[in-house]
Amino acid sequence: MPVRVVETTSPSHSSGQDLSSAQPSPPSCSLLCAGRSFCGTQNVSSLQKDEAWKVNVRIQGCDIEHGFLCGTMEALNVPLADTPVVTFWEGEIVDAKNHTFFTGKWEATPEDDIRHWSKFPSFTPLLSQIEDDGGKSLDLSNYPYIFMRWKEQYFVNVGADCGLTIAGFYYVCFSCTDGSISGFYYDPNSSPFQKLELKCVNEKPGGFSFSSYELV
Template identity: 50%
Template sequence: MQTGQQPSIVGVRRALQGQLRLLTELRGRERQSGATELAEVDVILAGGEETPLLFQRQLNRVLGSFPFPSPGFWVSDRATGTTLSPAQQQGFKAPPEPCAFLQLGQRFEGRQRVKHGSKGEHWNVTVTIQGVTHAMGRLCGTLEAYNIPDSERPVTTFFEGEIVDNVNHTFFTSEYGACIESDLRHWSRFKTFQALRREVMASGGRHSGLARHRHVYMRWKERFFVEGCECRLTIAGFYYLCLDRITGAIEGLYFDPSSTPDQQLTLEPQQAAGDEGLAFGHVDIA
């Protein structure tokens, strides 16, 4: 789910006024009256108090009709007062490139550590990606856990995942019992998120640099048990995850609002059997 803040009508209005002064000066230099455009802008300025996003679209349409280039204007976030530059706004529209480690059949192996006070458990875990749709920021797969106390066989669950991409999903969850506070608390435990935190807080859970960021951030939500449903485990919570695009390593943190144990997941990518040294040549046929 996406959340976001609407731009401040005051911020848009102030930015527009400065831009209109520049446009009017340019028009005067070119001896173009532009009376119709200015009149329409005046009408829009008189309204739009209740619908700032529609207000901004109307302004963009009118400003786009001017016969000379219009510089992008800065928008304020209503909740924080933080000003977003045109470059930042454009960055929100550019989702991260597809990650080579997120593809059908990719397998990861590692461990999940569950800490109960001074005691702890370690489970071996295998994750297999069963499907990915980068355009929608979604993936799915299975998570198989071994060595679970009181379970004679491995426990397998099916999960659905969201890729944080600014377009389909943001850093703010807004479901599964999570809130902005719990989101920021868990994301901030990843060292790579520290440099993103300030803008994420100011931009409704988005960050303009994700398209060129080394790491991919995800959420995985287990939906049902494939086998081992008789065990004492629950799947009420979900995972916050950070994947390194270069190494393929994944760090994960499990969040369940009704459970207190600290759970951490660490995974490493595994090369599929038979893939070693496999290559394809290119032949041009006349």
């Protein structure tokens, strides 16, 4: 949920598996499930200044079989905001079954897709197959990374006039090894390649606390 930038005139690892299986299955990962929380930062720097927001994410629902998940994102130190800004997002899991690496909406072209996915080192071993057939023949079921798109749907606790935009979406890479998340925000009207970096939270007494919100 980056600040919109307006132009004006004034100030990997494959473990030896066959990635060309004709019957791909959805990826599975014990660290990707409803109730899991993550914390980190989103870099929203522009040409004018360096800036990063503290970000918390909680997964509210996850349906691996159908390539769907959803959750909330909380930005804690947003300028001009009196309270943390919370949004609700829905995600697509790239599994070569329900969703491919090509977005096909949200103003993203195939060139935009490849440019953003290529920012993730774990995507490199898959690139040639994607260029060959769009990745439809990939078997990602045992791949140690899960690729996703997260699209914010609405603001939970503030109005749309809060100074932020949710017009774009995130390209996301999730590590099944340690639960870490990296992502890049895409919106033609915002600063490019705003990086999201999150770590899985070990929620124990005295540890990290995440606010609760009722979604209706």
